[in-house]
Amino acid sequence: MQRTLSAVEYSGDEEQLAVFAKALSHPVRIKILLLLATQQCCFTGELTELIPMAQSTISQHLKALLEAGLIQGEINPPKVRYCINRENWVLAYTLFEHFFYTPEAENSCTCGDRELQ
């Protein structure tokens, strides 16, 4: 889309954080990640049995998570085992942590006395 002449500049962290956040922006992807993260180890398309969604839909969400780098997969025909990509998991953790930690957080703000909307 981007019809502006002067495009907005983003830092690498800003863009990377947005990518991770977008991957987490759908509850079913949150659920999938939680399953993968807490299951003994890897996981497979048994997700289809745990989540009442079409196989193609689950596959699509897995692809989104794969592209965001939050999971990785091992082809083991005809099955595929997915698991958390620990390296990027830690990266995401770090980015979110730094993002939410703001030194000025303690500065009380006079804003919001009259709540908007």
Place this chain on the structure above:
Amino acid sequence: MQRTLSAVEYSGDEEQLAVFAKALSHPVRIKILLLLATQQCCFTGELTELIPMAQSTISQHLKALLEAGLIQGEINPPKVRYCINRENWVLAYTLFEHFFYTPEAENSCTCGDRELQ
């Protein structure tokens, strides 16, 4: 959309996390939040001067952040001062932290030896 007969069930945390993540899923919203979080305190539509986007677009993104609960605003006609909603900020921080912290994280995974894609 959701044409499935048996809808997927999500926990409150899963849904709330997805809502926060969606709010963070666009780099310009990340940038706005960082500006609000690090600026001495509140902020206003000077965002329009800092970010080369149409005023209506900035306003839209602010609305999205407002609806997600990450910011709050104080009407001070004809200006509006926005600032971080600290309460929900902490809630989001907590949710992301718990999400990324997985006890099983240490379990090495044989997955990904043969990288997929």
Place this chain on the structure above:
DNA sequence: TACATTAATCGCATATTTGGGATAAACGAA
């Protein structure tokens, strides 16, 4: 070779997001 299993991809419909111009709303100031 023919078949079964598993998962990705395609095609389609619908919904949501994104961006911006134009306009409206709210208010103080002249």
Place this chain on the structure above:
DNA sequence: TTCGTTTATCCCAAATATGCGATTAATGTA
């Protein structure tokens, strides 16, 4: 009252996201 300032809304266009059925691809097995 009429303007000017600031911000939200409305409207439109284009891009993405979401969901699913059908199909394809890859491989082991009978």
